Amino acid sequence: MQRGATLDKRLGLRIGIILAVVVALGLLLVYQVFLARKPLPAGDFPTQGWRSSTPEEQGIDSDKLAGALAAIQGDGVHIHSLMMVRNGKAIVDAYYYPYDGSRVHDVASVTKSVMTTLIGIAADQGKLDLDQPALSFFPGRTIANRDDLKERITVRHLVSMSSGLY
Template sequence: MKLPNMALIVLSALLVFSCSKDNDAPNNPNPQDENIYYPPLNSDIWETKSIETLNWNETQLQPLLDFLEEKNTKSFMILHNGKIVVEHYMNGHDSNAVWYWASAGKTLTTALSGIAQDEGYLNIENKVSDYLGTGWTSADLDKENLITCKHLLSMSSGLDDTLGDDVSPTNLQYIADAGTRWAYHNVYVKMQDVVAQATNQSWENYFISKLKNPIGMNGSWIGLGDLSVYWSNTRSMARFGLLTLANGNWQGQQIISENYLNDALNTSQNLNQSYGYMWWLNGKSSFRLPQTQIQFPGELIPNAPDDMFAALGKNDQKIYVVPSLKLVIVRMGETADDENFALSNFDNDLWEKINDLIN
């Protein structure tokens, strides 16, 4: 039976298109399909990938770097599937210099809490007093016993956030039942005490053996008044971002369980949709910010991809992770504009420049 002329034309076109796709495939590999690259431990070796390979708009790289330098940036990196695409240092900084993570380092506490749970030392659903004993706050015992480790990780302890960073019992005072109020509060550091008590190790030793050394980070925790802040070089920050992009896996070793990490990277309570376990989440319908009880409509960073999650630190320390684009982006430096505790206008402005490059 003969096909009508139009049917023959359509069939021929389909065959040509199919053959064309098959023939092109081996010569035009999709960079999104390659395996994640992990830089070697204890080495300066780190493979790179060109902007040209990714078909990004190379003419927009210099405007991005000019913007970053103008905004008091010290270092900036973009990884694609683990390989370095962009790495620049400016304003007197270099690849060996260390800088503080500020609150972006809260996510290190998240990670180590998950590792301790994975190893059976603790359960984040348990109350904090199971590990620290009673009287770790000034709240009445029935109120203190409402506070679980998960409340510390999700910033919903119900303790007064207006009293400063001191986490001695006299300064940890009840203001609302745990789980009924979201407030950005330094009380999260009690989770470090929980890990230390549960594992019978110092916080720093457990951190070094279970997270820092296995992924090849450098740096250390430095006490600043009532705060313990992590300092490292830029590549170490990028290594941690890469571990998170890789669902907690480092070259075949599962450092953090996928189940725990999945919980950490999704809304952790019903008060702030854009907050997981100390990771900030984009693409949600509303968000809250430090030092306010206002709920803002819309997503956290409109110019960023919806699936992006971020570790955000004071004065614009940033780790952005975008699973759909296989990107890890790190920014360290002084405050870009005005002093801030996490999110700032700089985030959205920076993503406008990044989009000009990667689109």
């Protein structure tokens, strides 16, 4: 019984480390891909809320955007809300009945899809090497129980939701 509890504890710790690294990489990637390229004007990033703009002012065709929204509804896709931000300004902020933006939603694993998409874009643009060791993103940090197995975990392992601990 003791051995099983120890294995469960080690597995939980490994999963926790993997999730923490994925979140950290995601935040770094979002910054590198979207924010570092072109600084947003002062005051555009939300504090109490997003500044808004028309789609055209941000280089988006509102007729095509409206068509895409109609297609989503026409296909019977059940969405609660949709927000699109371009250049630091909200160009779409829509809620679908009975939702009105007054309650928090659990997005669960949606974050994984967003993060792996952003990581794929960065890799495609040559900004990120999928075979780079994950720990290399944390220079100067003390990593608990650091060993050869942890040293071999790569971005590719994290993106594919595999531990790399073999």
